[in-house]
Amino acid sequence: MHPASPADTSAPTIGFVSLGCPKALTDSELILTQLSAEGYRTSKTFDGADLVIVNTCGFIDDAVKESLDTIGEALAENGRVIVTGCLGAKQGADGGNLVASVHPKVLAVTGPHATQEVMDAVHRHVPKPHDPFVDLVPAAGIKLTPKHYAYLKISEGCNHRCSFCIIPSMRGDLVSRPVGDVLNEARALFESGVKELLVISQDTSAYGVDVQYRTGFWDGKPVKTRMADLCEALARLAEPHGAWVRLHYVYPYPHVDQILPLMADGRILPYLDVPFQHAHPDMLKRMKRPASGEKNLERLARWREACPQIVVRSTFIAGFPGETETEFETLLDFMREAQIDRAGCFAYSPVDGASANALPGQLPAELREARRAAFMAVAEAVSTAKLQQRLGATMQVLVDSAPALGRRGGVGRSYADAPEIDGTVRLLPPAKASRTLKVGDFVTARIVGAQGHDLVAEWG
Numbered sequence: 193m194h195p196a197s198p199a200d201t202s203a204p205t206i207g208f209v210s211l212g213c214p215k216a217l218t219d220s221e222l223i224l225t226q227l228s229a230e231g232y233r234t235s236k237t238f239d240g241a242d243l244v245i246v247n248t249c250g251f252i253d254d255a256v257k258e259s260l261d262t263i264g265e266a267l268a269e270n271g272r273v274i275v276t277g278c279l280g281a282k283q284g285a286d287g288g289n290l291v292a293s294v295h296p297k298v299l300a301v302t303g304p305h306a307t308q309e310v311m312d313a314v315h316r317h318v319p320k321p322h323d324p325f326v327d328l329v330p331a332a333g334i335k336l337t338p339k340h341y342a343y344l345k346i347s348e349g350c351n352h353r354c355s356f357c358i359i360p361s362m363r364g365d366l367v368s369r370p371v372g373d374v375l376n377e378a379r380a381l382f383e384s385g386v387k388e389l390l391v392i393s394q395d396t397s398a399y400g401v402d403v404q405y406r407t408g409f410w411d412g413k414p415v416k417t418r419m420a421d422l423c424e425a426l427a428r429l430a431e432p433h434g435a436w437v438r439l440h441y442v443y444p445y446p447h448v449d450q451i452l453p454l455m456a457d458g459r460i461l462p463y464l465d466v467p468f469q470h471a472h473p474d475m476l477k478r479m480k481r482p483a484s485g486e487k488n489l490e491r492l493a494r495w496r497e498a499c500p501q502i503v504v505r506s507t508f509i510a511g512f513p514g515e516t517e518t519e520f521e522t523l524l525d526f527m528r529e530a531q532i533d534r535a536g537c538f539a540y541s542p543v544d545g546a547s548a549n550a551l552p553g554q555l556p557a558e559l560r561e562a563r564r565a566a567f568m569a570v571a572e573a574v575s576t577a578k579l580q581q582r583l584g585a586t587m588q589v590l591v592d593s594a595p596a597l598g599r600r601g602g603v604g605r606s607y608a609d610a611p612e613i614d615g616t617v618r619l620l621p622p623a624k625a626s627r628t629l630k631v632g633d634f635v636t637a638r639i640v641g642a643q644g645h646d647l648v649a650e651w652g
């Protein structure tokens with residue numbers, strides 16, 4: 193949670209809770225930045241706040257419950273609550289707004305990506321303080337992630353209609369942000385000290401499709417609204433800061449091949465987060481997945497040929513409706529052959545409002561869970577073998593935590609680890625007592641061990 197804003201102590205205080213995925217986090221950052229710009233103070237507690245905003249997640253049933261419970265707590269402890277985010281866009285069983293029907297006392301409910309509507313609701317209930325503190329807001333806005341890394345959202349919504357997903361119905365079709373705005377935000381982030389930029393969207397490879405890859409302008413020069421052009425410009429921006437650029441949610445389309453040279457040259461991190469979800473072509477069709485006709489094993493082989501150091505992260509679903517034993521075996525074979533470095537797997541779970549709920553052949557919960565466990569056993573064997581190959585290697589590590597100036601060691605990540613979702617590199621106490629570490633430093637470390645998903649390294 194971000195620290196209280198610099199506004200004076202007589203200014204009204206808005207409590208803020210941010211739940212959900214990195215995309216929801218960027219919505220929270222926009223709202224917090226605006227609150228701060230208008231002179232409101234913000235806090236992470238309900239108590240003593242003039243109003244509470246809860247940014248919710250509505251993706252899976254557990255997240256819905258967590259969001260509804262948090263709203264209930266905020267109402268009990270504070271009483272004045274505004275709800276925003278994905279859950280705010282969801283219908284209840286009666287066709288009305290779900291949040292409003294469960295918690296009729298909330299003051300206002302908006303969907304995701306609604307900074308202005310949230311601000312309008314705040315203004316209605318807690319008038320704007322005088323003397324906005326615009327000058328005190330950092331150019332890059334307020335970030336909920338630690339200062340040394342930040343998420344950069346390049347688009348909203350999605351043109352696909354995967355049968356297990358309700359994001360398009362909540363967030364609408366793809367809307368790409370203008371490339372000039374995205375690059376301005378990236379520059380401000382690097383200038384404010386960000387050392388790792390994580391590019392996110394629902395489908396990063398589709399950037400610009402909605403505007404026919406329109407030519408935008410940045411720094412007086414034309415730049416196309418297209419993933420390859422955006423990556424080239426981000427690499428150029430990151431270089432003088434020695435910063436990393438990491439790509440998330442990329443689908444295996446042929447045009448992704450164009451960014452492999454940037455990765456091979458180390459200008460964009462050689463890391464791709466590709467949500468494959470399954471490997472059997474019939475399953476992918478039933479899931480209505482993008483790029484379902486692609487030959488993914490061949491594509492991965494080409495990527496590895498172009499950039500041998502590339503690390504691929506992916507997520508999968510086991511036990512999707514109608515998944516046969518043979519289809520599941522195909523998924524396990526794919527995992528063994530594709531050698532996905534970092535893989536996560538969910539047992540299929542129905543999401544309220546998703547079209548997959550009506551598919552025939554729903555599998556019992558125990559079978560879905562057993563398949564998830566079988567998949568993870570294969571994935572872990574692949575990951576363990578991959579980590580063992582790193583022993584003795586020298587890697588650049590970005591420091592995430594360094595208590596006591598790192599004299600007792602610290603924790604960081606290499607290019608192979610995205611924050612929150614992958615492993616870490618545990619840094620041992622330095623060989624020379626005079627060496628220190630700070631959060632946001634890059635250190636060169638020698639890998640001396642592997643533990644689970646993590647590595648252990650010497651430095652200094």
Ligand code: SF4
Nearest residue numbers: 350352354357359394
């Ligand atoms: S690509 Fe599929 S899973 Fe991803 S947001 Fe779009 S519809 Fe949902």
